[in-house]
Amino acid sequence: MSTGLSTAVVRRRSSLQSLWRLGSYVRPYAGQMVLMTVAAGVAVGASLLVPLVIRSIVDGPIRHGERSGLLPLGLLALLLGVLEAGLVFVRRWVQSYAALGMETAVRDDLYAHLQRLPVAFHDEWQTGQLLSRATTDLSTVRRFLSFGLVYLVVNVATFVTVVALLVHLYAPLALFVAASAVPLFFISRNLSRAYLRTSRQVQDLQGDLATFIEESAVGVRVIRSFGRRQHVGTSFRRGARTLHDAAVGKATLVARFWSLFDLVPSLTLGGVLLFGSVAVSREAMTLGELVAFVTLMLMLVWPVDSLGWILANGQEAMTAADRIYEVFDTEPAVVDRPGAVALASTNGWLRLEKVGFSYPGSSRPVLHDIDLEVRPGETLALVGGTGSGKTTLTALVPRLYDVTAGRITLDGHDIRDLQLSSLRSLIATAFEDATLFSSSVRDNVTLGRADATDAEVAEALQIAQATFVHDLPWGLETRIGEQGLSLSGGQRQRLALARAVLGRPGVLVLDDPLSALDVHTESLVEEALRRVLSRTTALLVVHRPSTVALADRVALLEHGTIAAVGTHSELMETVPAYRAVLSQQAEEMTAG
Ligand SMILES: Nc1ncnc2c1ncn2[C@@H]1O[C@H](COP(=O)(O)OP(=O)(O)O)[C@@H](O)[C@H]1O
Ligand SMILES: [Mg+2]
Known part of the structure; x- marks a missing residue:
């Protein structure tokens, strides 16, 4: 949006740059960010070890019918599960602390800046615009910087590790699984974008309708006395209908989203089971390896899906950061000159x-x-x-x-x-x-x-x-x-x-x-x-x-x-x- 202020200098920046600048608010929390990434990484690592333990159980005690080896391996799996749960707790806790602290810091600065801006700025910007920048946009950025960035790192690392493990278990099948991640990623990214767009639309329509209701309530006397009840009723129904249609559109999108999401991994799983059984019967892989392979493979679905989400959210966050910096980059026009003096009292001339x-x-x-x-x-x-x-x-x-x-x-x-x-x-x-x-x-x-x-x-x-x-x-x-x-x-x-x-x-x-x-x-x-x-x-x-x-x-x-x-x-x-x-x-x- 161009504000067209001649008293204020509005500099436009590229989105990535705005996001990078907001990164200065993340720096005080660098320690926490590292802690979060390590906690998330170790948690994922622990969960990835579980299928390998399962392989040992299947290929060892189960295959040879020995009960004695079962207990230590079972305990190990349990321990890994507890470790993962504990780390997830730590990560969430640190994350809320850092994210909310960061959001508060940006919001404080934004408010202070608004107070310094010239009256002319407020003449030209709608209050609703400023409100949405101080709330919705800021939350979008916070979500990406705290949650998105950490998972961007963790999910890419998970993907690489899982694929490496799969290659280690049975290379030909691993390549098949890795290839299936490509369509999954693009489906997720495109649908996430569409989803964010419709969500925003539904949100806007809800806001419009709320404003309409508020104005009708405040202006009820005017509406009655001018005999506009019918007219207002019709407008309201039209607005409500639009909102209804948009919300249904969003629900349809979500339904499509999930069915496609389920379809690709299911097809991949079918292929893996088919080729896997053949490989097991030819003794190219053991039964335990096939079980571990399938379990590990299913662990890929979430990182790939969420990568699409995270990138779509990242794009949203860049736009949001731009909108926030549009406010920050408006320079106050009425400021103290260098060397301005303080006058203690006045004669009133x-x-x-x-x-x-x-x-x-x-x-x-x-x-x-x-x-x-x-x-x-x-x-x-x-x-x-x-x-x-x-x-x-x-x-x-x-x-x-x-x-x-x-x-x-x-x-x-x-x-x-x-x-x-x-x-x-x-x-x-x-x-x-x-x-x-x-x-x-x-x-x-x-x-x-x-x-x-x-x-x-x-x-x-x-x-x-x-x-x-x-x-x-x-x-x-x-x-x-x-x-x-x-x-x-x-x-x-x-x-x-x-x-x-x-x-x-x-x-x-x-x-x-x-x-x-x-x-x-x-x-x-x-x-x-x-x-x-x-x-x-x-x-x-x-x-x-x-x-x-x-x-x-x-x-x-x-x-x-x-x-x-x-x-x-x-x-x-x-x-x-x-x-x-x-x-x-x-x-x-x-x-x-
Ligand atoms: N914020 C503003 N931006 C642009 N023009 C304005 C603004 N406020 C007032 N004006 C214009 O300046 C002129 C003088 O307005 P104003 O000072 O409010 O007059 P008065 O107080 O004598 O009624 C009017 O033509 C008005 O349209
Ligand atoms: Mg006046």
Whole structure:
């Protein structure tokens, strides 16, 4: 997939290279990998000795009718069986430990990387895509690196050893058996590929259907009120039918798979028994050798079958590794410059100089030639029609995106020369869509300031008029989104506001924080905001004429640039466009 990000560099690599790079996560477990391979190898070796013991039993005690030699040989076979079982246990145990440790390490790195990536990356990648990369793809790679690689080595070694033993027992028949492995291998590889493809398809269809059910459940009121029940029902049945057909197709494939798998070894076995009996009657081999030969030969079936599987899985793992590295190779675009300085505090003097901005991948500038100054302690309101670029402008100040022309300064420093962590602790933001996380109210409010004291949290809640949280069943410890707690839009926005004002930031950037408040709460929050704004510098996007009164000055954003700046009353008198925007928005409010 091409992400087309101009702010990010996406390097494509060949699949094998991606898998090789993921191998760096295997290296800490090199000891365990060796232990696993040795354990698996010795276990297989033990199991291969059993047929040779059987040969000795058949050709010795059984043939000559001597009971006495039976016991030690029987005990030896038993011992070999126990040894094999013990080693399988050790291998599985080590394998789970190493595989899960590795998967966790990759997932941690992937998550950390996602956190560093620019907002633009998340604009362009669907959340589902990222989720499947962090879960399904990663499991595929883990399976191959831990299980597949070990068995690739062990099965090839087993194959070679068994064929050597067969040659040792009776060479002509051994060549016949070795040749029969070729069709078996190709059948296994082709069917494994087809199987993986249909499995993936069934998985995708299941996901689609689950999403459909979820959306219908969430949107049940809309569906009913628009009389779309029939239509939705039909779509659902169609989706369910497709899933059914795909699942049946998969089952048919599995049936074909197993019958072919059984057929080739059975034919080979028939041939071996036929030619083997002839060889025994001509005394070219003993009866015990024939028994050992057949037992050993049957031990070849699994390594050959699984080799096809492993190679098909290996191919899957390479694709998965590619997809994982597509994420890893996306470089964060907004990073600290070399020599970036930390600013301990700010006077709150914010300037935009000839600022221009266009979204990554688009040549049309959303903002251009913006000159704007917010003086220390001042509150500047930003007014403009829908789509004029207000939200975009507020996102430039905390560097969610970097300007594409001009510069923004804080206390005279270009904000790109400041350390990101320092910039973002001096500037607090609240956006239109008040995002809250499934965590406690306290965690949500102290998101940017984990060290805030109870008194500070209480003050922030007071200022944002979010004291309703004290009446929640578990107060500040109530978990949002769980425990039956769903907050209204206004409540969510007041919490987001409390989060922004916590710890008295030097500059406050608020994107229409009052949009979802009812008229009664609005006046309460306005009163509280007035207090906050009196002690800090603020850039405030406002919709409602009433909120404009909170600002010292107002800037009108039109066609991507600042059309006018002045006090509310100045603009009302001299700028008709300003009057138009405000009255239009007042209308939208009353209509909404
Ligand atoms: N993530 C984005 N990628 C590309 N274009 C965007 C993105 N967000 C907003 N835009 C475009 O930028 C313009 C300004 O949007 P926005 O800043 O949200 O305006 P406002 O907040 O004033 O309504 C719109 O034309 C919008 O389509
Ligand atoms: Mg907006």
